[in-house]
Amino acid sequence: MKINGNEIKPGNVLEHNSSLWVAVKTNHVKPGKGGAFAQVEMKNLLDGSKLNERFRASETVERVRLEQKDFQYLYEEGEMLVFMDTDTFEQLELQKEFVGERSAFLQEGMGVTVELYEEKPIGVTLPNQVRLKIQEADPVVKGQTAASSYKPAVMENGVRVMVPPFIESGETIIVDTNDITYIGRAD
Structure with a gap:
């Protein structure tokens, strides 16, 4: 879904420079001379790098919707964490570092939400x-x-x-x- 540069809000997931980015901070600027623009601080969802980008109101950017699926945490096997899709019962293995330090809170049978983009896992949300x-x-x-x-x-x-x-x-x-x-x- 295409949106204008001035419609970007924190939390939006954008496809930019053929990669996926989440908008962390946005600052809308109206200079005295020239057109308005949005200064957007973004974080890459795939490798964690950061980027500051300026989007003019006339520019369009692709906003991405991530698919959210319910999974159940099963067990840890070495450096891998094993999850099961609660609908299809298919298993998904993710590296421990993908979940990060919060992986210490995973308990057997715990329900989690996995965000997917084109069937590829992007993030894991644990219970609060x-x-x-x-x-x-x-x-x-x-x-x-x-x-x-x-x-x-x-x-x-x-x-x-x-x-x-x-x-x-x-x-x-x-x-x-x-x-x-x-x-x-x-x-």
Whole structure:
């Protein structure tokens, strides 16, 4: 779908220079002399490189729609993560580095969304929150105020998170997978 250069918004996926780019930031500029343009900061979805590009209002650019499919995480095999399409039951293997550091939050049977472009995986979206058990937590230091003091703890997946002083080893907590922060205790 073609759109004008001044219609580009953050989050749009564009086909530019025969590659796929996501618009990270856009700044619409109206200079005193000459036509208006959009200054767009883009990130390449395939190799992660960044690019700043200027699009005039009269230029058109191809906006791409990605297909989103539901998959279920099955298991890890070496450096590969194995997912299953919940509709066709076909398996998909992705490298651990493709998912990134958030792969530590994958749990067997977890539902994820895989974004595909022309049947090629571009990204994996995990649930926003997961439940994990605290493996070890530092003891509470007397004299600390409960209002703003957090202590480090290690979860069962080996990831460190800052938790309130009342959380102890063995408790299950809810963690935000986007910024790896403590949300609350799990029931």
